[in-house]
Amino acid sequence: MKNRVYQALLVLACVSLALGIGGGCSKRTGRQEERIRIVGSTSVFPFAEMLAEAYEETKPGVRVDVQAGGSTVGIVSVRDGICDIGTSSRELRDAEKNGVTIIEIARDGIAVIVHRSNKLDSLTKKQIRDIYAKKITNWKELGGDDASIAFVTREEGSGTRGAFDEIVMGEGTRISPSGLVQDSNGSIREAVATSPHAIGYISLALVNEKVRAIKVDGVAPTHENLAEAKYPVVRPFLFVVKGQPKGQVKEFIDFVLGPKGQEVLNKEGLLSPIVK
Amino acid sequence: MSLTKDRLVSPVLLAIACFSIAALFVIGLFIFVEGLPIMVKVGVWKFIGSTDWSPLEGKFGILAMIAGSLAVAAGTLVVAVPFGVGCAIYLSEFASKRAVTLIKPAVELLFAIPSVVYGFVGVLFIVPFVREHLGGAGHGFCILTASFVLGIRVLPVIVGISVDALQAVPKVYRDGSLALGATKWQTTTMVTLKAARSGILAGVILGMANVIGETMAVIMVIGNAVVMPNSPLDSVRTLTSNIALEMGYAEGDHRRALFATGVVLFIITMILNTLTRYVTGSRVRKKK
Numbered sequence A: 001m002k003n004r005v006y007q008a009l010l011v012l013a014c015v016s017l018a019l020g021i022g023g024g025c026s027k028r029t030g031r032q033e034e035r036i037r038i039v040g041s042t043s044v045f046p047f048a049e050m051l052a053e054a055y056e057e058t059k060p061g062v063r064v065d066v067q068a069g070g071s072t073v074g075i076v077s078v079r080d081g082i083c084d085i086g087t088s089s090r091e092l093r094d095a096e097k098n099g100v101t102i103i104e105i106a107r108d109g110i111a112v113i114v115h116r117s118n119k120l121d122s123l124t125k126k127q128i129r130d131i132y133a134k135k136i137t138n139w140k141e142l143g144g145d146d147a148s149i150a151f152v153t154r155e156e157g158s159g160t161r162g163a164f165d166e167i168v169m170g171e172g173t174r175i176s177p178s179g180l181v182q183d184s185n186g187s188i189r190e191a192v193a194t195s196p197h198a199i200g201y202i203s204l205a206l207v208n209e210k211v212r213a214i215k216v217d218g219v220a221p222t223h224e225n226l227a228e229a230k231y232p233v234v235r236p237f238l239f240v241v242k243g244q245p246k247g248q249v250k251e252f253i254d255f256v257l258g259p260k261g262q263e264v265l266n267k268e269g270l271l272s273p274i275v276k
Numbered sequence B: 001m002s003l004t005k006d007r008l009v010s011p012v013l014l015a016i017a018c019f020s021i022a023a024l025f026v027i028g029l030f031i032f033v034e035g036l037p038i039m040v041k042v043g044v045w046k047f048i049g050s051t052d053w054s055p056l057e058g059k060f061g062i063l064a065m066i067a068g069s070l071a072v073a074a075g076t077l078v079v080a081v082p083f084g085v086g087c088a089i090y091l092s093e094f095a096s097k098r099a100v101t102l103i104k105p106a107v108e109l110l111f112a113i114p115s116v117v118y119g120f121v122g123v124l125f126i127v128p129f130v131r132e133h134l135g136g137a138g139h140g141f142c143i144l145t146a147s148f149v150l151g152i153r154v155l156p157v158i159v160g161i162s163v164d165a166l167q168a169v170p171k172v173y174r175d176g177s178l179a180l181g182a183t184k185w186q187t188t189t190m191v192t193l194k195a196a197r198s199g200i201l202a203g204v205i206l207g208m209a210n211v212i213g214e215t216m217a218v219i220m221v222i223g224n225a226v227v228m229p230n231s232p233l234d235s236v237r238t239l240t241s242n243i244a245l246e247m248g249y250a251e252g253d254h255r256r257a258l259f260a261t262g263v264v265l266f267i268i269t270m271i272l273n274t275l276t277r278y279v280t281g282s283r284v285r286k287k288k
Helices: A002-027 A045-058 A071-080 A125-132 A159-169 A185-194 A223-227 A247-257 A259-267 B002-042 B044-049 B063-094 B097-112 B115-133 B143-167 B171-179 B184-213 B216-222 B239-249 B252-287
Strands: A034-040 A062-068 A085-088 A100-115 A150-154 A180-182 A198-203 A211-213 A234-242
Touching: A034 A045, A034 A071, A034 A247, A045 A062, A045 A247, A045 A259, A062 A247, A071 A085, A071 A100, A071 A159, A071 A234, A071 B239, A085 A247, A100 A159, A100 A185, A100 A247, A100 A259, A125 A150, A125 A159, A150 A159, A150 A185, A159 A198, A159 A234, A180 A185, A185 A198, A185 A211, A185 B115, A234 A247, A247 A259, B002 B044, B002 B252, B044 B063, B044 B252, B063 B097, B063 B143, B063 B184, B063 B216, B063 B239, B063 B252, B097 B143, B115 B143, B115 B216, B143 B184, B143 B216, B171 B184, B184 B239, B184 B252, B216 B239, B239 B252
Parallel strands: A034 A062, A034 A085, A150 A180, A150 A198
Antiparallel strands: A085 A234, A100 A198, A100 A211, A100 A234
Protein backbone atom coordinates (compact mmCIF):
# COMPACT_ATOMS: atom_id res chain seq x y z
CA MET A 1 0.00 0.00 0.00
CA LYS A 2 2.70 2.40 1.01
CA ASN A 3 4.55 1.49 -2.13
CA ARG A 4 1.57 2.41 -4.26
CA VAL A 5 1.21 5.82 -2.74
CA TYR A 6 4.87 6.37 -3.38
CA GLN A 7 4.53 5.36 -7.01
CA ALA A 8 1.52 7.57 -7.52
CA LEU A 9 3.41 10.50 -6.08
CA LEU A 10 6.32 9.81 -8.37
CA VAL A 11 4.14 9.77 -11.48
CA LEU A 12 2.41 12.92 -10.28
CA ALA A 13 5.76 14.61 -9.84
CA CYS A 14 6.85 13.66 -13.36
CA VAL A 15 3.61 14.87 -14.90
CA SER A 16 3.64 18.16 -13.05
CA LEU A 17 7.27 18.68 -14.00
CA ALA A 18 6.41 18.15 -17.66
CA LEU A 19 3.40 20.48 -17.40
CA GLY A 20 5.49 23.02 -15.58
CA ILE A 21 8.00 23.17 -18.38
CA GLY A 22 5.27 23.45 -21.02
CA GLY A 23 3.28 25.95 -19.01
CA GLY A 24 6.27 28.17 -18.49
CA CYS A 25 6.69 28.52 -22.22
CA SER A 26 3.10 29.31 -23.06
CA LYS A 27 2.83 32.01 -20.40
CA ARG A 28 5.17 34.33 -22.20
CA THR A 29 2.85 35.11 -25.09
CA GLY A 30 0.22 36.85 -22.98
CA ARG A 31 1.98 40.18 -22.46
CA GLN A 32 -0.13 42.89 -20.93
CA GLU A 33 2.16 45.58 -19.66
CA GLU A 34 4.76 47.29 -21.79
CA ARG A 35 8.29 46.25 -21.02
CA ILE A 36 11.66 47.84 -21.63
CA ARG A 37 14.63 45.57 -21.11
CA ILE A 38 17.98 47.12 -20.30
CA VAL A 39 21.19 45.09 -20.07
CA GLY A 40 24.79 46.16 -19.75
CA SER A 41 27.56 47.87 -17.84
CA THR A 42 27.86 47.19 -14.13
CA SER A 43 28.93 50.82 -13.69
CA VAL A 44 25.77 52.15 -15.33
CA PHE A 45 23.56 49.58 -13.59
CA PRO A 46 22.79 51.42 -10.31
CA PHE A 47 21.92 54.60 -12.20
CA ALA A 48 19.83 52.80 -14.80
CA GLU A 49 17.85 51.27 -11.95
CA MET A 50 17.16 54.69 -10.44
CA LEU A 51 16.09 55.98 -13.84
CA ALA A 52 13.83 52.97 -14.30
CA GLU A 53 12.21 53.57 -10.93
CA ALA A 54 11.64 57.25 -11.64
CA TYR A 55 10.21 56.44 -15.06
CA GLU A 56 7.86 53.76 -13.76
CA GLU A 57 6.44 56.31 -11.33
CA THR A 58 5.53 58.71 -14.10
CA LYS A 59 4.30 55.96 -16.43
CA PRO A 60 2.15 53.35 -14.75
CA GLY A 61 1.80 50.21 -16.81
CA VAL A 62 5.35 50.33 -18.11
CA ARG A 63 7.97 48.08 -16.62
CA VAL A 64 11.67 48.71 -17.02
CA ASP A 65 13.85 45.68 -16.28
CA VAL A 66 17.51 46.43 -15.64
CA GLN A 67 20.24 43.81 -15.59
CA ALA A 68 23.98 44.11 -15.14
CA GLY A 69 26.32 41.96 -17.17
CA GLY A 70 29.00 44.25 -18.46
CA SER A 71 29.37 46.79 -21.25
CA THR A 72 30.27 44.16 -23.82
CA VAL A 73 27.32 42.00 -22.85
CA GLY A 74 25.06 45.05 -23.20
CA ILE A 75 26.32 45.86 -26.67
CA VAL A 76 26.12 42.25 -27.86
CA SER A 77 22.65 41.74 -26.35
CA VAL A 78 21.17 44.78 -28.02
CA ARG A 79 22.66 43.81 -31.36
CA ASP A 80 21.20 40.33 -30.97
CA GLY A 81 17.81 41.76 -30.03
CA ILE A 82 17.85 40.19 -26.56
CA CYS A 83 17.22 43.56 -24.96
CA ASP A 84 15.89 46.96 -26.01
CA ILE A 85 18.68 49.11 -24.63
CA GLY A 86 22.28 48.11 -24.01
CA THR A 87 24.35 50.22 -21.66
CA SER A 88 28.07 50.83 -21.94
CA SER A 89 30.58 52.67 -19.80
CA ARG A 90 33.18 52.83 -22.57
CA GLU A 91 33.25 54.08 -26.15
CA LEU A 92 32.23 51.44 -28.66
CA ARG A 93 34.86 49.84 -30.83
CA ASP A 94 34.49 50.45 -34.56
CA ALA A 95 33.31 46.92 -35.21
CA GLU A 96 30.53 47.35 -32.66
CA LYS A 97 29.14 50.57 -34.11
CA ASN A 98 27.39 49.02 -37.13
CA GLY A 99 23.63 49.34 -37.16
CA VAL A 100 23.22 50.82 -33.71
CA THR A 101 22.41 54.27 -32.38
CA ILE A 102 24.61 55.50 -29.54
CA ILE A 103 23.15 57.97 -27.04
CA GLU A 104 25.32 59.55 -24.37
CA ILE A 105 23.22 59.87 -21.21
CA ALA A 106 25.87 61.11 -18.78
CA ARG A 107 29.56 61.46 -18.10
CA ASP A 108 31.35 59.92 -15.17
CA GLY A 109 34.77 60.63 -13.76
CA ILE A 110 37.09 57.77 -12.90
CA ALA A 111 38.63 58.49 -9.54
CA VAL A 112 42.09 57.23 -8.65
CA ILE A 113 41.80 56.07 -5.04
CA VAL A 114 44.29 55.26 -2.29
CA HIS A 115 44.10 54.18 1.34
CA ARG A 116 43.03 56.86 3.80
CA SER A 117 46.42 56.80 5.54
CA ASN A 118 48.27 57.53 2.28
CA LYS A 119 49.81 61.01 2.50
CA LEU A 120 50.19 61.51 -1.23
CA ASP A 121 48.02 64.32 -2.52
CA SER A 122 48.42 64.28 -6.26
CA LEU A 123 49.81 62.12 -9.05
CA THR A 124 50.37 62.99 -12.68
CA LYS A 125 48.79 60.89 -15.39
CA LYS A 126 52.28 59.71 -16.32
CA GLN A 127 53.01 58.59 -12.76
CA ILE A 128 49.74 56.63 -12.65
CA ARG A 129 50.62 55.10 -16.01
CA ASP A 130 54.07 54.10 -14.70
CA ILE A 131 52.52 52.52 -11.61
CA TYR A 132 50.14 50.42 -13.67
CA ALA A 133 52.88 49.53 -16.17
CA LYS A 134 54.99 48.45 -13.15
CA LYS A 135 57.76 50.96 -13.91
CA ILE A 136 57.26 52.55 -10.50
CA THR A 137 56.91 49.91 -7.81
CA ASN A 138 57.55 51.72 -4.55
CA TRP A 139 55.71 54.65 -2.95
CA LYS A 140 59.15 56.04 -2.05
CA GLU A 141 59.72 56.97 -5.69
CA LEU A 142 56.65 59.19 -5.52
CA GLY A 143 57.60 60.82 -2.23
CA GLY A 144 55.65 58.47 0.00
CA ASP A 145 56.56 55.71 2.46
CA ASP A 146 59.08 53.02 1.66
CA ALA A 147 56.54 50.36 0.74
CA SER A 148 55.78 48.47 -2.42
CA ILE A 149 52.72 49.56 -4.36
CA ALA A 150 49.76 47.20 -4.66
CA PHE A 151 47.95 48.34 -7.79
CA VAL A 152 44.45 47.05 -8.20
CA THR A 153 42.79 46.87 -11.60
CA ARG A 154 39.63 45.56 -13.24
CA GLU A 155 39.40 42.43 -15.37
CA GLU A 156 39.91 42.49 -19.14
CA GLY A 157 36.79 43.61 -20.97
CA SER A 158 35.44 45.80 -18.17
CA GLY A 159 34.18 49.20 -19.32
CA THR A 160 35.93 51.00 -16.48
CA ARG A 161 39.18 49.29 -17.37
CA GLY A 162 38.61 50.05 -21.05
CA ALA A 163 38.15 53.75 -20.29
CA PHE A 164 41.12 53.84 -17.90
CA ASP A 165 43.25 52.04 -20.48
CA GLU A 166 42.31 54.50 -23.18
CA ILE A 167 42.63 57.70 -21.13
CA VAL A 168 45.52 56.95 -18.77
CA MET A 169 47.57 54.16 -20.34
CA GLY A 170 47.20 55.33 -23.94
CA GLU A 171 48.54 53.56 -26.99
CA GLY A 172 51.29 51.00 -26.55
CA THR A 173 51.43 50.83 -22.74
CA ARG A 174 49.78 47.84 -21.14
CA ILE A 175 48.52 47.39 -17.61
CA SER A 176 50.98 44.93 -16.10
CA PRO A 177 49.53 41.43 -15.62
CA SER A 178 50.96 41.26 -12.11
CA GLY A 179 48.40 43.75 -10.78
CA LEU A 180 45.69 42.55 -8.44
CA VAL A 181 42.40 42.08 -10.25
CA GLN A 182 38.95 42.64 -8.75
CA ASP A 183 35.73 42.30 -10.66
CA SER A 184 33.67 45.30 -9.59
CA ASN A 185 33.94 48.91 -8.45
CA GLY A 186 32.86 47.83 -4.99
CA SER A 187 35.46 45.12 -4.55
CA ILE A 188 38.26 47.43 -5.75
CA ARG A 189 37.09 50.00 -3.20
CA GLU A 190 37.07 47.31 -0.51
CA ALA A 191 40.55 46.09 -1.46
CA VAL A 192 41.98 49.62 -1.40
CA ALA A 193 40.16 50.53 1.81
CA THR A 194 41.77 47.62 3.63
CA SER A 195 45.29 47.75 2.12
CA PRO A 196 47.46 50.67 3.28
CA HIS A 197 49.69 50.59 0.19
CA ALA A 198 47.12 50.00 -2.51
CA ILE A 199 45.97 52.17 -5.39
CA GLY A 200 42.91 51.59 -7.55
CA TYR A 201 40.44 53.29 -9.86
CA ILE A 202 36.66 53.34 -9.62
CA SER A 203 33.69 55.31 -10.84
CA LEU A 204 33.77 58.73 -9.15
CA ALA A 205 30.12 58.43 -8.15
CA LEU A 206 31.01 55.41 -6.02
CA VAL A 207 33.83 56.95 -4.00
CA ASN A 208 32.98 57.02 -0.30
CA GLU A 209 34.63 57.92 2.99
CA LYS A 210 36.48 54.58 3.23
CA VAL A 211 38.98 55.62 0.56
CA ARG A 212 40.60 58.83 -0.65
CA ALA A 213 40.41 60.07 -4.25
CA ILE A 214 43.65 61.82 -5.19
CA LYS A 215 44.23 64.70 -7.58
CA VAL A 216 45.25 63.81 -11.12
CA ASP A 217 47.61 66.30 -12.77
CA GLY A 218 46.88 68.56 -9.80
CA VAL A 219 43.12 68.60 -10.41
CA ALA A 220 40.82 67.20 -7.74
CA PRO A 221 37.95 65.02 -8.97
CA THR A 222 35.20 67.39 -7.89
CA HIS A 223 31.97 68.02 -9.74
CA GLU A 224 33.03 71.56 -10.61
CA ASN A 225 36.28 70.37 -12.15
CA LEU A 226 34.44 67.69 -14.06
CA ALA A 227 31.82 70.10 -15.33
CA GLU A 228 34.50 72.47 -16.54
CA ALA A 229 36.29 69.55 -18.19
CA LYS A 230 39.45 70.14 -16.14
CA TYR A 231 39.65 66.67 -14.59
CA PRO A 232 41.34 64.44 -17.15
CA VAL A 233 39.87 61.00 -16.48
CA VAL A 234 36.27 61.15 -17.69
CA ARG A 235 34.27 58.61 -19.63
CA PRO A 236 30.79 58.50 -21.16
CA PHE A 237 27.83 56.45 -20.02
CA LEU A 238 26.05 55.27 -23.15
CA PHE A 239 22.73 53.80 -24.18
CA VAL A 240 22.94 51.67 -27.28
CA VAL A 241 19.83 50.94 -29.35
CA LYS A 242 19.50 48.76 -32.43
CA GLY A 243 18.54 50.91 -35.40
CA GLN A 244 16.66 54.02 -34.39
CA PRO A 245 14.87 54.26 -31.02
CA LYS A 246 11.11 54.24 -31.39
CA GLY A 247 7.93 53.92 -29.38
CA GLN A 248 8.25 53.18 -25.70
CA VAL A 249 12.05 52.99 -25.86
CA LYS A 250 12.29 56.44 -27.44
CA GLU A 251 10.00 57.87 -24.77
CA PHE A 252 12.19 56.41 -22.05
CA ILE A 253 15.36 57.82 -23.63
CA ASP A 254 13.71 61.24 -23.98
CA PHE A 255 12.84 61.03 -20.27
CA VAL A 256 16.44 60.18 -19.37
CA LEU A 257 17.86 63.04 -21.44
CA GLY A 258 15.15 65.43 -20.21
CA PRO A 259 15.31 67.50 -17.02
CA LYS A 260 13.81 64.83 -14.72
CA GLY A 261 16.15 62.07 -15.80
CA GLN A 262 19.20 64.31 -15.68
CA GLU A 263 18.19 65.51 -12.22
CA VAL A 264 18.29 61.90 -10.99
CA LEU A 265 21.75 61.42 -12.47
CA ASN A 266 23.18 64.74 -11.28
CA LYS A 267 21.99 64.08 -7.77
CA GLU A 268 24.07 60.88 -7.80
CA GLY A 269 27.20 62.69 -8.89
CA LEU A 270 27.11 62.17 -12.64
CA LEU A 271 27.48 64.96 -15.19
CA SER A 272 25.09 65.73 -17.99
CA PRO A 273 26.35 64.91 -21.46
CA ILE A 274 27.93 67.66 -23.51
CA VAL A 275 25.44 68.85 -26.10
CA LYS A 276 27.05 68.55 -29.47
CA MET B 1 -2.34 -4.56 -11.33
CA SER B 2 0.64 -3.97 -9.18
CA LEU B 3 2.75 -5.82 -11.73
CA THR B 4 1.93 -3.33 -14.48
CA LYS B 5 2.81 -0.52 -12.15
CA ASP B 6 6.02 -2.21 -11.33
CA ARG B 7 6.79 -2.36 -15.01
CA LEU B 8 6.07 1.34 -15.31
CA VAL B 9 8.22 2.50 -12.42
CA SER B 10 11.44 1.08 -13.74
CA PRO B 11 11.43 2.94 -17.09
CA VAL B 12 10.33 6.16 -15.41
CA LEU B 13 13.21 5.97 -12.98
CA LEU B 14 15.50 5.03 -15.84
CA ALA B 15 14.38 8.16 -17.68
CA ILE B 16 15.20 10.25 -14.61
CA ALA B 17 18.60 8.62 -14.30
CA CYS B 18 19.23 9.21 -17.99
CA PHE B 19 18.33 12.85 -17.50
CA SER B 20 21.24 13.40 -15.13
CA ILE B 21 23.62 11.61 -17.47
CA ALA B 22 22.27 13.70 -20.32
CA ALA B 23 22.97 16.84 -18.29
CA LEU B 24 26.60 15.81 -17.90
CA PHE B 25 26.80 14.99 -21.58
CA VAL B 26 25.20 18.25 -22.71
CA ILE B 27 27.41 20.37 -20.45
CA GLY B 28 30.51 18.53 -21.61
CA LEU B 29 29.51 18.79 -25.26
CA PHE B 30 28.68 22.47 -24.92
CA ILE B 31 32.00 23.35 -23.32
CA PHE B 32 33.96 21.41 -25.91
CA VAL B 33 32.01 22.76 -28.90
CA GLU B 34 32.48 26.33 -27.69
CA GLY B 35 36.04 25.93 -26.47
CA LEU B 36 37.86 23.53 -28.78
CA PRO B 37 37.84 25.66 -31.98
CA ILE B 38 39.73 28.52 -30.32
CA MET B 39 42.21 26.06 -28.83
CA VAL B 40 42.88 24.68 -32.27
CA LYS B 41 43.04 28.18 -33.75
CA VAL B 42 45.58 29.39 -31.19
CA GLY B 43 47.32 26.04 -31.11
CA VAL B 44 46.75 23.65 -28.22
CA TRP B 45 50.34 23.83 -27.01
CA LYS B 46 50.44 27.58 -27.27
CA PHE B 47 47.15 27.81 -25.40
CA ILE B 48 48.24 25.69 -22.46
CA GLY B 49 51.95 26.52 -22.70
CA SER B 50 52.02 30.32 -22.87
CA THR B 51 51.68 32.69 -19.93
CA ASP B 52 50.58 35.70 -22.00
CA TRP B 53 46.89 36.29 -21.35
CA SER B 54 45.72 39.51 -23.01
CA PRO B 55 42.45 38.47 -24.59
CA LEU B 56 41.69 41.89 -26.09
CA GLU B 57 44.91 41.69 -28.08
CA GLY B 58 44.17 38.14 -29.13
CA LYS B 59 46.77 36.53 -26.88
CA PHE B 60 45.38 33.48 -25.10
CA GLY B 61 47.84 31.60 -22.92
CA ILE B 62 46.60 29.97 -19.73
CA LEU B 63 49.77 28.38 -18.36
CA ALA B 64 49.84 30.90 -15.52
CA MET B 65 46.29 29.93 -14.57
CA ILE B 66 47.02 26.19 -14.73
CA ALA B 67 50.06 26.73 -12.51
CA GLY B 68 47.96 28.94 -10.23
CA SER B 69 45.28 26.27 -9.81
CA LEU B 70 47.86 23.60 -9.07
CA ALA B 71 49.75 25.83 -6.64
CA VAL B 72 46.56 26.58 -4.72
CA ALA B 73 45.62 22.89 -4.69
CA ALA B 74 49.07 21.94 -3.40
CA GLY B 75 49.01 24.65 -0.72
CA THR B 76 45.55 23.58 0.36
CA LEU B 77 46.66 19.98 0.74
CA VAL B 78 49.56 21.04 2.96
CA VAL B 79 47.03 22.75 5.22
CA ALA B 80 44.15 20.30 4.98
CA VAL B 81 45.75 16.85 4.99
CA PRO B 82 47.41 16.94 8.45
CA PHE B 83 44.31 18.48 10.00
CA GLY B 84 41.86 16.30 8.09
CA VAL B 85 43.60 12.98 8.61
CA GLY B 86 44.41 13.87 12.22
CA CYS B 87 40.79 14.70 12.88
CA ALA B 88 39.68 11.47 11.18
CA ILE B 89 42.07 9.35 13.25
CA TYR B 90 40.79 10.94 16.44
CA LEU B 91 37.15 10.47 15.47
CA SER B 92 37.58 6.89 14.36
CA GLU B 93 40.12 5.52 16.85
CA PHE B 94 40.24 7.60 20.01
CA ALA B 95 37.10 9.67 20.49
CA SER B 96 34.30 8.63 22.82
CA LYS B 97 30.83 8.23 21.31
CA ARG B 98 29.76 11.55 22.76
CA ALA B 99 32.69 13.38 21.27
CA VAL B 100 31.95 11.86 17.86
CA THR B 101 28.31 12.95 17.93
CA LEU B 102 29.49 16.44 18.72
CA ILE B 103 32.49 16.84 16.42
CA LYS B 104 31.40 14.98 13.30
CA PRO B 105 28.27 17.03 12.55
CA ALA B 106 30.23 20.20 13.30
CA VAL B 107 32.88 19.30 10.74
CA GLU B 108 30.21 18.37 8.22
CA LEU B 109 28.55 21.71 8.81
CA LEU B 110 31.70 23.41 7.51
CA PHE B 111 30.75 22.22 4.06
CA ALA B 112 27.31 23.76 4.31
CA ILE B 113 28.70 27.26 4.75
CA PRO B 114 28.49 29.06 1.38
CA SER B 115 31.72 29.62 -0.47
CA VAL B 116 31.24 33.38 -0.58
CA VAL B 117 31.20 33.49 3.22
CA TYR B 118 34.61 31.81 3.29
CA GLY B 119 35.85 34.42 0.85
CA PHE B 120 34.43 37.24 2.92
CA VAL B 121 36.01 36.01 6.13
CA GLY B 122 39.26 35.54 4.24
CA VAL B 123 39.24 39.11 2.93
CA LEU B 124 38.35 40.58 6.30
CA PHE B 125 40.72 38.62 8.54
CA ILE B 126 43.25 36.40 6.79
CA VAL B 127 44.29 38.79 4.00
CA PRO B 128 45.19 41.65 6.41
CA PHE B 129 46.88 39.19 8.77
CA VAL B 130 49.11 37.77 6.04
CA ARG B 131 49.85 41.26 4.68
CA GLU B 132 50.90 42.65 8.04
CA HIS B 133 52.92 39.69 9.26
CA LEU B 134 54.36 38.20 6.09
CA GLY B 135 54.03 40.87 3.38
CA GLY B 136 54.96 39.64 -0.08
CA ALA B 137 54.15 40.62 -3.64
CA GLY B 138 50.44 39.93 -3.30
CA HIS B 139 49.92 42.22 -0.29
CA GLY B 140 47.99 39.49 1.48
CA PHE B 141 46.04 38.41 -1.60
CA CYS B 142 48.06 35.27 -2.22
CA ILE B 143 48.33 31.50 -2.52
CA LEU B 144 48.93 31.12 1.22
CA THR B 145 45.73 32.96 2.12
CA ALA B 146 43.73 30.93 -0.40
CA SER B 147 45.28 27.72 0.94
CA PHE B 148 44.11 28.51 4.46
CA VAL B 149 40.61 29.45 3.38
CA LEU B 150 40.21 26.43 1.10
CA GLY B 151 41.96 24.13 3.57
CA ILE B 152 39.15 24.70 6.01
CA ARG B 153 36.60 24.40 3.25
CA VAL B 154 37.69 20.91 2.11
CA LEU B 155 38.27 19.60 5.61
CA PRO B 156 34.84 17.90 5.72
CA VAL B 157 35.54 16.04 2.45
CA ILE B 158 38.85 14.67 3.69
CA VAL B 159 37.59 13.94 7.22
CA GLY B 160 34.42 12.24 6.00
CA ILE B 161 36.07 9.90 3.53
CA SER B 162 39.02 9.18 5.83
CA VAL B 163 36.74 8.25 8.74
CA ASP B 164 34.84 5.88 6.45
CA ALA B 165 38.09 4.33 5.29
CA LEU B 166 39.40 3.89 8.84
CA GLN B 167 36.16 2.38 10.05
CA ALA B 168 36.12 -0.04 7.15
CA VAL B 169 39.28 -1.64 8.54
CA PRO B 170 38.15 -4.91 10.17
CA LYS B 171 38.27 -4.94 13.96
CA VAL B 172 40.30 -8.16 13.96
CA TYR B 173 43.30 -6.24 12.54
CA ARG B 174 43.33 -3.94 15.55
CA ASP B 175 42.63 -6.74 18.01
CA GLY B 176 45.45 -8.80 16.58
CA SER B 177 47.88 -5.92 16.81
CA LEU B 178 46.88 -5.09 20.37
CA ALA B 179 47.13 -8.75 21.35
CA LEU B 180 50.70 -8.79 20.09
CA GLY B 181 51.51 -6.07 22.60
CA ALA B 182 51.43 -2.97 20.37
CA THR B 183 50.14 0.23 21.98
CA LYS B 184 47.05 1.91 20.65
CA TRP B 185 49.09 4.54 18.80
CA GLN B 186 51.37 1.89 17.31
CA THR B 187 48.32 -0.04 16.18
CA THR B 188 46.85 3.06 14.60
CA THR B 189 49.94 4.12 12.66
CA MET B 190 51.28 0.71 11.72
CA VAL B 191 48.12 -1.27 11.12
CA THR B 192 44.94 0.74 10.78
CA LEU B 193 46.35 3.66 8.80
CA LYS B 194 48.20 1.32 6.48
CA ALA B 195 45.10 -0.71 5.82
CA ALA B 196 43.03 2.42 5.19
CA ARG B 197 45.60 4.36 3.20
CA SER B 198 44.03 3.98 -0.25
CA GLY B 199 40.70 5.20 1.10
CA ILE B 200 42.38 8.18 2.71
CA LEU B 201 44.25 8.88 -0.51
CA ALA B 202 40.95 8.84 -2.38
CA GLY B 203 39.60 11.42 0.06
CA VAL B 204 42.63 13.61 -0.50
CA ILE B 205 42.33 13.43 -4.29
CA LEU B 206 38.63 14.20 -4.15
CA GLY B 207 39.40 17.13 -1.87
CA MET B 208 41.94 18.34 -4.43
CA ALA B 209 39.33 18.14 -7.21
CA ASN B 210 37.06 20.19 -4.98
CA VAL B 211 39.75 22.82 -4.50
CA ILE B 212 40.46 23.11 -8.21
CA GLY B 213 36.75 23.60 -8.87
CA GLU B 214 36.27 26.13 -6.10
CA THR B 215 35.57 29.63 -7.44
CA MET B 216 33.95 32.31 -5.34
CA ALA B 217 36.13 32.11 -2.24
CA VAL B 218 39.25 31.96 -4.40
CA ILE B 219 38.37 35.04 -6.47
CA MET B 220 37.96 37.07 -3.32
CA VAL B 221 41.25 36.21 -1.62
CA ILE B 222 43.78 35.42 -4.31
CA GLY B 223 44.22 38.76 -6.09
CA ASN B 224 43.85 37.24 -9.57
CA ALA B 225 47.11 38.54 -11.05
CA VAL B 226 48.06 36.68 -14.23
CA VAL B 227 51.58 35.65 -13.25
CA MET B 228 53.42 32.40 -12.66
CA PRO B 229 53.59 31.56 -8.95
CA ASN B 230 57.06 32.05 -7.49
CA SER B 231 56.31 32.10 -3.79
CA PRO B 232 53.36 31.29 -1.53
CA LEU B 233 52.97 35.03 -1.00
CA ASP B 234 52.37 35.75 -4.72
CA SER B 235 49.01 36.64 -6.12
CA VAL B 236 47.96 34.25 -8.89
CA ARG B 237 44.85 33.49 -10.90
CA THR B 238 43.18 30.08 -11.04
CA LEU B 239 41.34 28.56 -13.99
CA THR B 240 37.97 28.96 -12.31
CA SER B 241 38.52 32.54 -11.27
CA ASN B 242 39.65 33.39 -14.80
CA ILE B 243 36.33 32.17 -16.18
CA ALA B 244 34.17 33.77 -13.51
CA LEU B 245 36.01 37.10 -13.55
CA GLU B 246 35.90 37.72 -17.26
CA MET B 247 32.74 35.97 -18.39
CA GLY B 248 30.56 39.03 -17.85
CA TYR B 249 32.45 41.13 -20.33
CA ALA B 250 33.82 38.67 -22.82
CA GLU B 251 32.71 38.36 -26.43
CA GLY B 252 33.91 36.61 -29.55
CA ASP B 253 37.26 34.84 -29.24
CA HIS B 254 37.69 36.07 -25.67
CA ARG B 255 34.49 34.29 -24.69
CA ARG B 256 35.47 31.14 -26.54
CA ALA B 257 38.87 31.22 -24.84
CA LEU B 258 37.07 31.20 -21.48
CA PHE B 259 35.17 28.11 -22.61
CA ALA B 260 38.51 26.62 -23.61
CA THR B 261 39.71 27.37 -20.08
CA GLY B 262 36.67 25.37 -19.01
CA VAL B 263 37.78 22.50 -21.26
CA VAL B 264 41.14 22.35 -19.48
CA LEU B 265 39.41 22.54 -16.10
CA PHE B 266 37.00 19.79 -17.15
CA ILE B 267 39.87 17.52 -18.16
CA ILE B 268 41.81 18.14 -14.93
CA THR B 269 38.78 17.42 -12.73
CA MET B 270 37.95 14.33 -14.81
CA ILE B 271 41.48 13.01 -14.31
CA LEU B 272 41.26 13.57 -10.55
CA ASN B 273 37.83 11.94 -10.30
CA THR B 274 38.96 8.94 -12.32
CA LEU B 275 42.03 8.71 -10.12
CA THR B 276 39.77 8.61 -7.05
CA ARG B 277 37.76 5.75 -8.52
CA TYR B 278 40.92 3.91 -9.47
CA VAL B 279 42.41 4.28 -6.00
CA THR B 280 39.25 3.14 -4.20
CA GLY B 281 38.85 0.34 -6.72
CA SER B 282 42.29 -1.02 -5.94
CA ARG B 283 41.43 -1.01 -2.24
CA VAL B 284 38.39 -3.18 -2.82
CA ARG B 285 40.40 -5.63 -4.86
CA LYS B 286 43.08 -5.88 -2.20
CA LYS B 287 40.56 -6.70 0.48
CA LYS B 288 39.41 -9.78 -1.37
